[in-house]
Amino acid sequence: MARSALPIITMVPAIVAGAIVVVLTLGTLIAVALRAEVGSGLGPADWAAVRFTVAQAFVSASLSVGFAIPVARALARRQFLWRRLLITLLGAPFILPVIVAVLGLLAVFGRNGVLNTALAAIGLPEVSIYGFHGVVLAHVFFNLPLATRFLLQGWLAIPAERFRLAAGLNAPVGRLLEWPMLCVIVPGAFLVIFVICLTSFAVALTLGGGPRATTVELAIYEALRFDFDPGRAALLACVQFGLCAIAALVAWRVSAVDALGTGLDRVVQRWDGSRWIDGIWITLAAMFLLAPLSMVVFQGLAGLDDLPAEVWPSIVRSVSVAIVSAFLTVGMALALALQGGRLVAVIGVLPLAASSLVVGTGLFLMIFPFVRPADMALPVTAAVNATLALPFALRAISPAVAATTENYGRLAAQLNVTGWAWVRLVVVPRVRAPLGFALGLAAALSMGDLGVIALFADADAATLPLTMYRLMGSYRMEAAAGAGLLLVAISLMLFWICDRGGRVNVDV
Amino acid sequence: MQKTLLAVAGLMLATPAFADGHANTLTVYAPDYFGSEWGPGPSIEAAFEAQCDCDLVYQTGDVLPRLLLEGENTEADVVIGLNTDVTKKARESGLLTTHGVDFSGLTLPIDWTDDTFVPFNYSHTAFIYDNTKLDGFDSFDALLDAPDDVRVVIQDPRTSISGLALVLWVNAVYGDESEAAWAKLAPKILTVTKGWSEAYGLFTDGEADVVLSFTTSPAYHIIAEEDLTKSAAIFDEGHYFFVELAAKVATTDNTDLADQFMAFVLTPEFQSLIPTTNWSFPAALPADQWPDGFQSLPVPEKVLFYSEEEAAALRDEAIEAWRAALSQ
Known part of the structure; x- marks a missing residue:
């Protein structure tokens, strides 16, 4: 990286952004640990939970990234009608609220789901989704879209000139262009998904079929909400950070440095690959991801009529929080990406490893002496959602920012285009597509997140996901499904607007 | 960018005046389902405000974890919606006080004499x-x-x-x-x-x-x-047996109002709101005053x-x- 040779930007914004992340992740953990009174050690059941957590996260991440490679390649080299819409829709599972996604998955793969109904019709035995494979299936459902997006961006970032040159020389594209790109992107994508699966809890329990599928996050929940044992929660959260740290070290060891150089941003034209095989991969991925999503829509439509008036103000709240938190995320991500380096990479993974329960509790302990928590419910939600979405935004933006610095930094320094002018004139226009993507992703993630609100919630300031849970808690399952549908639709719309906005006049 | 971040950080650290301490505001910590539009909260609030000349405000969320985190600085005057499995922890915290409510009207299937917790519904x-x-x-x-x-x-x-x-x-x-x-x-x-x-x-x-x-x-x-x-x-x-409870917070600065609310919990007015909002049996209402759908429910002989x-x-x-x- 050209960072050290070229002081073209001040470090202050990156320091501020980094400080916010560290306070919200490690700071909250310390706040919880300090509150500890008794604190018990880890028992055999906890170690069983650690083993299960790591095993399922490893398999889930491997399969998500493994399947994403052919799907992303197919999407990168084929042009077809509705391709952009399909790419947007394929991103939906990642931003679904957990409970909505689980009910959607069960409507397809459950006992009375579409799959088993079809199997029964042709006389085949029932397939059970519950168990280790169910946990993995759900995690692949959530994370395949994310892996696909990361890889697709990697593919689209290979300059068109390289493909032309390869075509002219009749050189193997796979080995010379795609393999080096995968060596750069795959370890990071694997790491992110591994860590996401590491902190999973409700999905793992429900689809895992029982206490065998106990994760570390469940133990943290039990310690905080049920036993009120902050010491134990902090200890478990440390274990979770430790696992993430090991994963991060391994991922960084094996990841390569981008060496493809720059191009003139022409549209990539591909001639290689089998149309049929690509078609099959795209169809399979679309079926796997869109079938549960259609069930969510289908079940939700019936509930739309039953929605209580309380839903509408909660939508306004959720959307406002999502917009604020999305801009905050992208601002922080840009500040960190412009700085670059290993420390930034560490900061970029921290929020993934943090338990949202510990973050919420720690933050509560930190601000309670000064402010009435309920007054801060929405600002806190926005700040925490922004931080939790940061890793994804950073991962989307930083390769493009690094490439811009690498390719144009010297020229800019020579022309004395530095500081804000450098960001405004060179970086932002060049990273506009990932910036839009990051903005959309952060907004959508914020819409669906319940994370920390439980301790801060104000009876009259519920967000849309909280309203949905309240409906479920009051037996109103149909209305809850309707609220779930609204949540999905609004999240996708926010994502689409931002993602599209970043792509206007960009041929990718 | 930098300015925005600082502004946001400032916003987060800003210290608005505590709303606590208004003599006429009763702050009740309640579970999420309780305070929502279709839960028992709003109708109970209306019924109580009609007789107390005060403002009842719910803070919804995890009742006990929040109370324990806040300790003696809690803003709560009353907590509602606790279950028997957390009463030990709540009692030992010393944050709750005795209620002095008359239990003669209780219609629970078990004997209830607790001096800290008032049951308001059961199942x-x-x-x-x-x-x-x-x-x-x-x-x-x-x-x-x-x-x-x-x-x-x-x-x-x-x-x-x-x-x-x-x-x-x-x-x-x-x-x-x-x-x-x-x-x-x-x-x-x-x-x-x-x-x-x-x-x-x-x-x-x-x-x-x-x-x-x-x-x-x-x-x-x-x-x-x-x-x-x-x-x-x-x-x-x-x-x-599954029972939900209310209790008075020891540090309340609205003792009279809190006492008034605790007594209100067992009145027919409060109790008659329970069945069709919280979908449970009222704790102090004879069965013949329950709504039709409840009177005909099969109940276990042994509890x-x-x-x-x-x-x-x-x-x-x-x-x-x-x-x-x-x-x-």
Whole structure:
């Protein structure tokens, strides 16, 4: 990286952004640990939970990234009608609220789901989704879209000139262009998904079929909400950070440095690959991801009529929080990406490893002496959602920012285009597509997140996901499904607007 | 960018004046479902405000964790919606005080004399099934002996209060044989969920045939949906008692108002709002004053219940029996 040779930007914004992340992740953990009174050690059941957590996260991440490679390649080299819409829709599972996604998955793969109904019709035995494979299936459902997006961006970032040159020389594209790109992107994508699966809890329990599928996050929940044992929660959260740290070290060891150089941003034209095989991969991925999503829509439509008036103000709240938190995320991500380096990479993974329960509790302990928590419910939600979405935004933006610095930094320094002018004139226009993507992703993630609100919630300031849970808690399952549908639709719309906005006049 | 971040940081650290301490505001900490539009909160608030000349404000969320985190600086005057499995911890914190409410009007199936906690509604843990698809079960043994293709969904005792009530229920019925009982139930358990809502959602979606819920659950379907197909299986061995409680916070600066609210909890006005908003039996209202759908609900003859001391002593053992049998 050209960072050290070229002081073209001040470090202050990156320091501020980094400080916010560290306070919200490690700071909250310390706040919880300090509150500890008794604190018990880890028992055999906890170690069983650690083993299960790591095993399922490893398999889930491997399969998500493994399947994403052919799907992303197919999407990168084929042009077809509705391709952009399909790419947007394929991103939906990642931003679904957990409970909505689980009910959607069960409507397809459950006992009375579409799959088993079809199997029964042709006389085949029932397939059970519950168990280790169910946990993995759900995690692949959530994370395949994310892996696909990361890889697709990697593919689209290979300059068109390289493909032309390869075509002219009749050189193997796979080995010379795609393999080096995968060596750069795959370890990071694997790491992110591994860590996401590491902190999973409700999905793992429900689809895992029982206490065998106990994760570390469940133990943290039990310690905080049920036993009120902050010491134990902090200890478990440390274990979770430790696992993430090991994963991060391994991922960084094996990841390569981008060496493809720059191009003139022409549209990539591909001639290689089998149309049929690509078609099959795209169809399979679309079926796997869109079938549960259609069930969510289908079940939700019936509930739309039953929605209580309380839903509408909660939508306004959720959307406002999502917009604020999305801009905050992208601002922080840009500040960190412009700085670059290993420390930034560490900061970029921290929020993934943090338990949202510990973050919420720690933050509560930190601000309670000064402010009435309920007054801060929405600002806190926005700040925490922004931080939790940061890793994804950073991962989307930083390769493009690094490439811009690498390719144009010297020229800019020579022309004395530095500081804000450098960001405004060179970086932002060049990273506009990932910036839009990051903005959309952060907004959508914020819409669906319940994370920390439980301790801060104000009876009259519920967000849309909280309203949905309240409906479920009051037996109103149909209305809850309707609220779930609204949540999905609004999240996708926010994502689409931002993602599209970043792509206007960009041929990718 | 930098300015925006600083502005946001400033916003987060800003210190607005505490709204606490208004003589006429009663702050009540309540669970989420309680304060929502379709929960009991709003109608109770209206009824109380009509007689107290005050402003009742709910703070919803995790009641006890929040109270314990805040300690003596809590803003709460009253907490409502606690369960018996957390009363020990709440009592030992010293944050709650005695209520002085007259219990002569209580209509609970068990004797209640607690000087700190006032019960406001109750139910019993029960398995709910669709009576058009299953014949039902008249005993716990019958459920354990049911064919393995009957799929049951329960809640995790480590994360859910109803799940915890279930393991205590099994312990009360089977004692030392609990693990064997769980082993018999294990093949029928479709899955275990984090909370009640997820499990009940699986049941209403048709994914599970039987769900762990409460004897009062069918009342919702009967009254709100005119659906008579959901029944609670009533077991000969008895059902575990499930009660929700209110308590006065020791540090309240609105003692009179808090006392007034605690007394209000057991009045017919409050109690008559409970059945069709919280879908539970009122704690102090004779059965003939319950709504129609409730009067006809089958109730267990035998009620099982552990005191908070017993429950605390048995909890780890009961959960371990569950975990061991279901982890096979």
